[in-house]
Every structure is written in structure tokens, then in C-alpha cells.
Amino acid sequence: MRLKFFANDSESAAIVAVLAAVTLIIPLCNLIFPPGSPLYFSAYSVSLIGKYLTFALLALSLDLVWGYCGILALGQGAFFTLGGYAMGMYLMRQIGTRGVYGDPLLPDFMVFLDWQVLPWYWLGFDYFPFALLMMLAVPALLAFVFGWLAFRSRVTGVYLSIITQALTYALMLAFFRNEMGFGGNNGLTDFKELLGFNLQADSTRIMLLMSSGTALIAAFLACRRLMQSKLGRVVTALRDQESRVRFLGYRVEMFKLWVFVFAAMLAGIAGALYVPQVGIINPGEFSPLNSLEIVVWVAVGGRGTLYGAIIGAILVNYGKTVLTGLLPEIWLFTLGAVFIVVTVMLPDGLMGLWLRKTGRAGL
Numbered sequence: 001m002r003l004k005f006f007a008n009d010s011e012s013a014a015i016v017a018v019l020a021a022v023t024l025i026i027p028l029c030n031l032i033f034p035p036g037s038p039l040y041f042s043a044y045s046v047s048l049i050g051k052y053l054t055f056a057l058l059a060l061s062l063d064l065v066w067g068y069c070g071i072l073a074l075g076q077g078a079f080f081t082l083g084g085y086a087m088g089m090y091l092m093r094q095i096g097t098r099g100v101y102g103d104p105l106l107p108d109f110m111v112f113l114d115w116q117v118l119p120w121y122w123l124g125f126d127y128f129p130f131a132l133l134m135m136l137a138v139p140a141l142l143a144f145v146f147g148w149l150a151f152r153s154r155v156t157g158v159y160l161s162i163i164t165q166a167l168t169y170a171l172m173l174a175f176f177r178n179e180m181g182f183g184g185n186n187g188l189t190d191f192k193e194l195l196g197f198n199l200q201a202d203s204t205r206i207m208l209l210m211s212s213g214t215a216l217i218a219a220f221l222a223c224r225r226l227m228q229s230k231l232g233r234v235v236t237a238l239r240d241q242e243s244r245v246r247f248l249g250y251r252v253e254m255f256k257l258w259v260f261v262f263a264a265m266l267a268g269i270a271g272a273l274y275v276p277q278v279g280i281i282n283p284g285e286f287s288p289l290n291s292l293e294i295v296v297w298v299a300v301g302g303r304g305t306l307y308g309a310i311i312g313a314i315l316v317n318y319g320k321t322v323l324t325g326l327l328p329e330i331w332l333f334t335l336g337a338v339f340i341v342v343t344v345m346l347p348d349g350l351m352g353l354w355l356r357k358t359g360r361a362g363l
Contacts, residue, residue, distance in 0.1 A: 012224055015307040016217055022049065023213030027206040043202045047277050048321065050209035052314050054274040057216045059297040059313035060306060061266035064223055066295075067303030068232065069259045070239030075164035076267055077291035078171050079139035081281070083268025085175075086138055088188035088281040089122060090131035091199075095192050108190065109183045119181045128195060135272040136265050143264030144257065151253035151260075156242075165288045172286030187282025194276050205277070212273045216310070219266050223306055226262075235259055296339045302349025312349060 026041050026049055033040040041049075058080050065071045092107045101111040105118055124130040146167060150160055178184040197204045226232050238245040238252050246252050275281045284290075293316075301312020316338070323331045346353055 011305075011307060012220075015310060016220065019053075019213055019217050019220075019310075022053075023210050023217070027210060030202065030206060043205050046202070046205045046209050050205065050212045050277045051274060052317050053209065053212035053216050054270045054277070055297070055317050056310040056313040057212070057219055057270040057273070058267055059294060059301070059309040060216070060219055060223060061263040061270065062294050063298050063303050063306055063309035064226075064263045064266070065260055066298060067305065067309070068227055068239060069235050069256060070242075071256065071260065072161045072295070073164045073260075073263075074161045074288065074291050074295065075166075075168035076263070076294050077288075078164075078168035078286055079143060079264040079267035080271040080274070081168075081171070081283075081285040082139045082142065083135045083271030084275040084281040084285060085182060085188070085271075086125075086131055086135040086268070087272040087275045088191075089125040089134075089182075090128060091191040091194060091276065092188050093122070093126040094194070095190065098192055099190070107183075107188075109186065110181070113178055115181075122181070132272075135268050139264040139268035139271075140261050143261045147257045147260040148253075151256045154253075165291065168286050168291055169288050172283050172288075175283035175286060183282070185283060187280055187284075188275075189280040189282075191276065191279055199276055199279070208273065208277050212277075215269055215273060219269070220306060220310065223266075227306070231255065231258070293335070296335060296342075298349075299342050300338060300349055302351030302353075302355075304348075305351045305355075308349050308351030311351065315350075 026046060029039050029041045030043070030046055035042070058076065061079075062073065062076045065073050065076075095107070097104050099108045099111075101108050103111050106115060110118070125134070146164075150163060155163065174180055175182050175187075176185050182188065191199050193199055194204065194208075197207065227236070234245065234250060235255050238250070238255060242252060271281075271285075294313075297313040297316050298309045299312070300316055301310065302308030316335070320331060320335070323334055342349060348356070
């Protein structure tokens with residue numbers, strides 16, 4: 001039987017305090033200290049840490065459905081990428097005549113492919129409120145349709161995991177096609193500004209880091225509140241004994257669907273914050289390997305704790321940054337080895353080990 005962990009408010013307060021400190025102190029270090037100072041954080045470091053925070057938000061969304069609902073979704077990257085494409089479409093519409101071809105309406109890749117009119121599904125993306133709505137609505141709609149069909153058919157376990165992986169693979173193949181109108185294999189790039197702010201300016205990078213940190217803190221608190229509510233207790237119960245919960249009269253599929261859609265929206269927000277910080281979004285983000293990597297983040301940190309997913313995402317991605325710079329050819333082998341070690345020796349992750357050592361783990 002899987003161990004149950006009893007995390008108190010101190011861990012949650014600590015992770016919120018650390019995230020708040022990162023969100024506030026790193027921008028101050030960039031602004032106050034000169035480049036030669038050991039306390040100075042460069043614009044590259046600011047963007048890198050901001051990217052880590054978006055990955056932590058993505059890992060948090062997976063922990064919600066896997067750690068608490070018992071759904072091993074191997075396609076969480078699909079919702080992340082759809083949110084990223086929604087942001088990318090808004091950023092492309094802001095380029096206007098500053099593109100290579102100078103067309104005020106059509107993005108450069110459409111001009112290159114001899115498109116004559118802007119597709120209907122691009123309309124409205126020149127307005128940020130509409131784009132923001134799509135960043136949430138598109139992942140939520142896909143999750144709702146997929147979840148409704150899967151959960152009401154009582155697809156569970158490895159079969160559900162494989163279907164979610166097939167979903168993201170199908171989206172990857174579709175978005176690679178130029179006829180889809182999303183830039184094909186090159187994706188969307190060459191962004192200029194966000195809400196009138198130059199994306200290359202240090203101040204904008206700082207703003208994006210602070211937005212990512214704020215979104216992560218808000219999402220963490222919302223997920224914690226959700227899991228402490230009656231809905232959260234029912235969700236946790238169906239993870240452990242779904243048949244008993246169903247026997248008690250609960251509509252299990254509706255609880256699963258609600259959590260699945262909410263997690264997809266969190267992943268969409270993460271993707272929307274990720275794109276302006278890296279400057280590109282392409283179909284490669286739909287890759288099933290990316291979704292599998294998210295599972296590794298959560299497994300390393302410890303699923304079913306929320307803050308474990310955050311810590312795991314940041315640690316693994318920091319290791320990836322270091323190793324891909326020093327020994328890029330061994331990174332994937334290292335990632336696989338980490339997953340095997342965690343699965344065999346630390347099945348409940350680093351946070352599970354910590355809670356066990358502090359005596360807050362039980363059957």
C-alpha cells in the first residue's frame with residue numbers, strides 16, 4: 001500500500017516564503033548590484049529562473065491529477081503547449097509591420113507560404129484579454145472533452161496513460177503541418193513586445209519572472225486549499241479506493257473531470273508564461289518525451305505533496321542546465337538513471353523521505 005503523508009502548514013509556509021523571496025530578491029539583485037558583483041543576477045539568469053518557475057507550475061498541475069487523483073497523465077505537456085501557442089499567437093499579432101515582410105496583418109510565415117487572409121481562429125488574438133481567455137479556455141476545453149469521454153467510459157490505469165500520450169503525439173503531428181496555420185515545424189518566434197514592453201529589455205524579463213513566481217504561489221495555495229476541502233478528500237479517497245467511493249454514491253467521473261480540467265488550466269498558464277521568456281513555441285513541445293520528463297520531476301520531488309512537485313521540477317531542470325552545458329551527451333542517460341533510482345529506492349520522492357524521517361508518514 002502506498003504511504004500516506006501528513007504535511008503540516010510549516011512546509012507550505014516555507015515553500016511560499018522561499019518562492020516569494022525568489023520572486024522579489026532576484027529582480028532586486030539584478031537592478032541594484034553591478035555586473036561584477038557576486039550578488040548580481042544577469043538577464044539570462046533572470047530568464048532561466050523564470051523558466052524554472054513555469055516548469056514548477058507545470059509539475060504542480062501534474063501532481064494534482066497524479067498525486068491526489070491517481071491519474072498518471074502522460075500528456076500534460078499538451079495543455080502546456082496549447083497555452084503557449086495562445087500566448088505565441090498574441091505575440092505574433094503584436095509584431096505588425098516590424099516583421100521581415102512588413103505585412104501589417106499576416107505573420108511572416110503566412111506571407112512566406114503565400115497565405116492571402118488571416119485564418120478565422122487567429123481573429124481576436126491582437127487583444128490581450130481575448131488571448132488570456134484562450135490560454136485558459138483551449139486547454140480546459142480539450143481536457144473536458146477528453147476527460148468526459150475517458151472517465152465516463154471508465155478508462156483507467158495504464159490504458160488511460162497511453163491514451164493521454166497518444167493525444168499529445170497526435171497534436172504534435174498536426175501542428176507540424178504548415179496547413180494548420182501555426183508555423184509548422186518552425187513554430188512561432190521573433191516576438192517583439194508584450195503589452196507594449198520590449199521582450200528583450202531587462203525590466204520585461206524581471207516582470208515575467210515576478211509574474212511566474214506570483215502565478216506559482218497563487219496556484220500552490222489554490223491547490224492546497226482545494227485538497228483540504230471536501231472535494232479534495234473525495235478525490236484522494238477515489239485515488240485509494242475508487243470502487244468504495246463509487247459504492248457510496250459519488251459520481252467518480254465528475255470529480256476526476258473537475259480536477260483534470262483545473263490541472264489543464266494551470267498547465268496552460270504555465271505555457272503562456274514560458275513562451276515570452278524563451279522566445280519561441282514550436283510543435284516539439286508536444287513531444288511525448290517532454291510529458292514523460294514532467295512525470296520524472298514529480299516523482300523526484302514526491303507526488304501527493306504539491307511542494308514536492310515544485311522542488312522536483314526546479315532541481316531536475318537545474319541539473320539539466322548544468323549537465324547539458326558540461327556533458328550534453330549524457331544528460332538523457334542521467335535523467336533515466338535518476339528515474340530508476342527514485343522508482344526503486346525512493347518511490348515517494350525526496351519529500352516522502354523527508355516526511356518519513358520526521359515521523360509524518362503512515363499507512
